[in-house]
């Protein structure tokens with residue numbers, strides 16, 4: 001029996017590059033700070049869902065931003081529950097074993113599955129990290145959860161999948177798709193094939209921006225194709241000089257194709273560059289001493305400058321910073337405000353959260369985000385300075 005881990009969360013990647021399962025096997029995953037922050041948010045929501053805590057604001061392990069994001073996720077779930085007659089049963093981060101074929105299985109852990117009193121069943125996935133997230137109608141991860149749930153449990157045919165995305169600069173987004181019986185039958189014939197293809201010996205590696213940019217094997221000997229792509233590009237780059245002359249001879253479609261290739265190579269090259277730099281730093285400064293200077297740098301032609309200490313005031317301490325400046329230096333609120341800027345989207349998020357909380361207390365219908373934004377346009381109109389950014393191109397999903 002073969003057991004694969006994270007089948008659902010990797011389904012989208014394996015669909016595009018079946019060989020990435022084998023290529024990434026055994027490579028340790030180092031958690032970035034945004035990933036650790038996502039874990040804290042997930043954990044707080046889990047404890048809220050199972051009733052261990054009743055108030056996310058009381059979580060001292062979360063930063064202000066994390067509390068705001070977790071509260072937004074919670075509010076979206078609460079609203080969905082209210083709109084569907086309330087909760088009949090709830091399962092948070094419940095791990096089960098998915099028997100994909102008689103020889104293949106995977107553990108699977110959806111963030112939240114709720115059966116509603118009106119008979120509908122909802123599956124939620126929280127995304128607090130990446131800026132670009134596939135919506136619920138185009139998300140293999142949440143479709144995999146829904147398929148597994150549909151296969152395992154009798155009950156209503158339809159599953160409603162929700163992708164909740166927050167915590168990044170592109171703002172919050174809640175997308176929701178109902179998967180009816182016909183869709184489930186189609187997914188039953190498709191999703192298991194993704195996993196079967198990924199475990200096949202010699203599964204093919206397919207380069208592509210979408211799958212390679214977060215792949216642990218990118219730029220390593222586990223995926224020679226990714227190294228070759230970077231090397232080939234690096235070798236050809238000098239021939240593109242002057243770049244404008246080459247581009248000038250291209251048609252719009254040739255430009256678009258070349259752009260996709262460069263974006264792919266750039267994403268892998270960035271990872272390789274970071275790994276190489278870290279490796280060289282390990283040789284040059286094994287103790288990680290911040291006072292270390294260039295003496296004894298083992299790489300010819302390199303000199304690494306003295307480390308520096310970065311000082312900053314995190315969002316959580318801004319109030320205290322003002323209090324201290326006011327107490328010791330007599331800085332006035334106006335003087336302090338003159339050096340502070342605030343994002344309009346942050347104000348919208350804050351006001352909306354306050355309005356939702358008030359509506360909940362008054363047992364009224366929660367306001368929509370759109371109505372909050374519309375009202376704020378009027379309220380803040382006297383202080384908003386409008387400027388226009390040039391239009392930009394956005395890649396259409398293929």
Ligand code: SF4
Pocket residue numbers: 017019020023205206207208211212215216217218219223225226
């Ligand atoms: S780097 Fe790209 S091609 Fe290579 S294994 Fe990963 S996803 Fe596949």
